[in-house]
Amino acid sequence: MNSMTLTNTEIRDYLHGKNDTELFAAADRVRREVFGTDVYLRGIIEFSNYCKQDCLYCGLRRGNRSVRRYRLTTDEILECAGEIGDSGISTIVLQTGEDPWYSDSDIAEIITAIKSQYDIAITLSLGERKKETYQLWREAGADRYLIRLESFNEKSYSDARPGTVRKDRLNCLETLRELDYEVGSGIMIGLPGDTVDDVVIAIRDLTAMHLHMIGMGPFVAHNQTPFAEETNGNVDIVLRAYALMRILNPTANIPSTSAMESARPGGRMRGLQVGANVIMPSFTPKRVKELYNIYPGKNVQQDIDEDGLQAALAMIEKAGYNISWARGDSPLKGKCSN
Numbered sequence: 001m002n003s004m005t006l007t008n009t010e011i012r013d014y015l016h017g018k019n020d021t022e023l024f025a026a027a028d029r030v031r032r033e034v035f036g037t038d039v040y041l042r043g044i045i046e047f048s049n050y051c052k053q054d055c056l057y058c059g060l061r062r063g064n065r066s067v068r069r070y071r072l073t074t075d076e077i078l079e080c081a082g083e084i085g086d087s088g089i090s091t092i093v094l095q096t097g098e099d100p101w102y103s104d105s106d107i108a109e110i111i112t113a114i115k116s117q118y119d120i121a122i123t124l125s126l127g128e129r130k131k132e133t134y135q136l137w138r139e140a141g142a143d144r145y146l147i148r149l150e151s152f153n154e155k156s157y158s159d160a161r162p163g164t165v166r167k168d169r170l171n172c173l174e175t176l177r178e179l180d181y182e183v184g185s186g187i188m189i190g191l192p193g194d195t196v197d198d199v200v201i202a203i204r205d206l207t208a209m210h211l212h213m214i215g216m217g218p219f220v221a222h223n224q225t226p227f228a229e230e231t232n233g234n235v236d237i238v239l240r241a242y243a244l245m246r247i248l249n250p251t252a253n254i255p256s257t258s259a260m261e262s263a264r265p266g267g268r269m270r271g272l273q274v275g276a277n278v279i280m281p282s283f284t285p286k287r288v289k290e291l292y293n294i295y296p297g298k299n300v301q302q303d304i305d306e307d308g309l310q311a312a313l314a315m316i317e318k319a320g321y322n323i324s325w326a327r328g329d330s331p332l333k334g335k336c337s338n
């Protein structure tokens, strides 16, 4: 397989399962050339499950009256950050729905407080914000920002995310890049209305963006949303998308997401074997972890019942890879990525 000459037809054929053995072996070969067998760890703190948006697929949508809401205080967030820092993990991910309750300066102060105590990378996943806000957080010490595009089909995007415009998210990505963040994006595969051809377009367009991080997961129907009766995304197609993304984006950090595990037990481990090189154990306090319920099974039961980090470490070793405690900055960092 020559990745430089993968045509759209070939990508489509692989997504349909033309030759999984060849595809997965090629992806693992590329990941080993760039990252060896290392799997980077990112400790994630989901510090609020409030959201002002109303995405039709998401359990945190503001219209869901059945979810019990929580917000962590600054002290609680810093306590979780301390657990991550003390564990030896070198990246903290701060994630919420779009919750304006925390002011921009509240978040900046949290970033500064973490950075003053730990030599650690900070990734933010806090949704669409103004340029001034992104700038403030960058100056406070944030290193990376994740903002998924979710779908490259304009119609299914606007159907699934009422009141939002895909172009605004693209603009956010451009702004973040200008501010010298490591930038990540990605898609949900199997969103109602999307087809495999939309995944082909997404793979092409995300590749053209030269991203530092690429996150993908299957759509998983949540019974408290308008998409409750829709069919889950096909995990086999997601695994093939992981492999194609790795082949086309050798240096990208690609997490094997918890949605993989929700959709198919063992899915997150399989993701590592077909190109992913990052795992993100949750350090959200156990008493609220289950409430960060974007999709059913998020923060999978195993991670709630057991120590989430120990479960992740055991899974990485079982998959046949090496646990890395390094920051795992993007190999593209500091280079022109356009």
Ligand code: SF4
Pocket: 051, 052, 053, 054, 055, 058, 059, 060, 061, 062, 096, 097, 098, 127, 294
């Ligand atoms: S997908 Fe994100 S923005 Fe949309 S409702 Fe859920 S948390 Fe909010």
